[in-house]
Amino acid sequence: MTTAESTRIVIVGGGTIGAGAARELRKRLPAGEAELTVIDRRSYLTYQPFLAEAAAGSVEPRHVVVPLREILPGCRVLTAEVTGIDRDARSVTMRAGDHVEEIGYDVLIVGAGSVSRTLPIPGLAEHGIGFKTLEEAIYLRNHALSRLDRATTTMDPQTRRRLLTFVFVGGGYAGVEAMAELEDMVRQALPSYEIDPGELRWVLVEAMDRIMPEVSPRLANYTVDVLRGRGFEVRLGTQLKSAQDCHVVLSDGAEFDAGTLVWTAGVKANPMLAHTDLPLDERGRVKTSATLEVPGSPGVFAAGDCAAVPDLTKKDPSATCPPSAQHASRQAKRVARNVIASLHGRPLRPYRHVNAGSVASIGLHKGVAEVYRVKVRGFPAWAMHRLYHLALMPTAHRKARIAADWLLSLPFRRQVVATGEQQNPRREFVAASRS
Template structure:
């Protein structure tokens, strides 16, 4: 071990950021140095992505700048591409320049997860995920742009394709994203005289027989009833078989055209996990002990989506891959790391799942907390209150609260800034010879 131990954190998500935040609060000066590696310079608070997509919260208010909050840690932006457990090094590929090799005394391995795609023709070409703020804002701009397309064409086929929105996956991400965006689009119809809310077709495709399994069967059925009452076409026990040329085909024989395919059908561990050399379970997650170390590697810690952490409240099971567990695991992980540095005893992670809350659009929600079932406005209010209390830093809490307050007095913005995805397009067009106006016409 070096004179000043180095703690290297791979991943700047829930586990990575909260672990670093707690370490910089608990470590004494000179006791250890903390380095965090992530491709982004910010942490995304994912429960607010649906509200950001719907325009209820500014996009920058759902992300936390790592360098601003981790002022006592070193932040390295780049992709971790390899782990050498024997040499205790991690290879990092920055955005520019040659790769770097970072040594460590203790490794916190938390690269998180990525969208789980299936080998379905056309999905990779036309689908969009819902895990990042970039995807959420692109989706908002895309939905509003489709309303513009539908309002500006006389072609029934083009209009129908533009006004058909398909979401695959009936978990939190899919249901909340669809509900918030449908609510936003319905609200936006007031500015489109030729588009009635009933002209839009919103389809939710779920492979199992229920949606929102996190809130229990009863609340899941109630949510299903509410979505269908809003005219949303929920297809249970259904799968997408093809999406080529934006023509969506389901295994029940249904076929329809759609310009919007949102893929939220689960996640899988980050590809780095399989290449790490760490012991994995049957689902490709890192095998963790109750003390949040990796099995057989006492100097490597792990938690979050990429880790199979034993659930001590349910013997034989592992903790669910959700934000509630990730945040609490990060705190225990940081405390166990400090205990290891000081020669103290590590403690096992134990947390009874408190419940779940989900937003279904403005003033609508569903929740199950400590066995109590809540729905409608109270559940929506609980959803906002809970996540406001959990979003990191006072700065972000205040900004989110201001966004919500302003939304009480002013209508939602319906401007589509689709050009943000291609900022150089106008400049490149101007540079083309055919775009220049002949001198005699000037």
């Protein structure tokens, strides 16, 4: 129950920062001291580390998302798109459909997250598939399986080669995990199709001279060896130059047709920030101090992928924290505690986090991990990846559902069916109504 004197705390974004900060504030603030409002165009939090498994059918897609209203009791959750922030008026403008509304704040936390960072490459917008949202993961799953359906029915060898060629651009965690999990799914589905495993072509394109910069070069090289051992083409130091008409042109001179092009080459701050009066850096991120405050903006804080948070663990004073789930989950708690400190007149503490390590899956029963400089690979690393992210998954019943999905996959094969109409469910009805 709030009162007229309650502090209005508005949180822009319902992702790791927004949901995490709201939960921490609700837990630590006395009842009635603040009115918490969370604004996001989606009504749920997506746990992104499980997107690859959701795309590959290892877990049910609905189990990797959590309704915000479920995990934020006592908070006001508004399903709307933020279109502007006015620091002078201390207000946030949002749009839900055709309806535009303004809401005032006393304290503002900006956790608007990020979107895929794309480049002006011919054909990318028309044929590329992103991999940041649950909707994109489901689409990719249906798309990949539909390529098998079409390849089985075509008599043209050139069309068949194109349909069975899968290209992933970006060798970070997202790209490697998505490609490895999807290849597992497709390979498991092949006995149901008239397709030889040797007909499949998987290509990973990375502009840097190594993949997965989050781990040591030794583990990155091991990952490349594992991928190549599974038949993947790993092209390092290579860029995508064109993808017009599904014809892939790479900077190393290679050219070929591809039926699937997945873009996981980095992220950029939410472009919505350009329509606010917040101070931004050259990469479009909100400038913050080490305490996550926005300079010259009393009562305004920012964190996560959309914020340029100083990295105090680096000697370079211009270094900022990378956009990772590990930083976001910890910044969410720090920004909430600093908001409480500011309300109670206590000193704010700077955000400082030394990376404890990284874990990644590179397909079923295969993984790499580096925890406190201890390097692990193979099945133990894969198990660590699952256990670590299962522990971080919000709510006990979501953890239980994901664990149940994994257990059921032991005696039973994963479901391999493309529900293509899911992308346009009204198409058949519209066609029938016009006939």
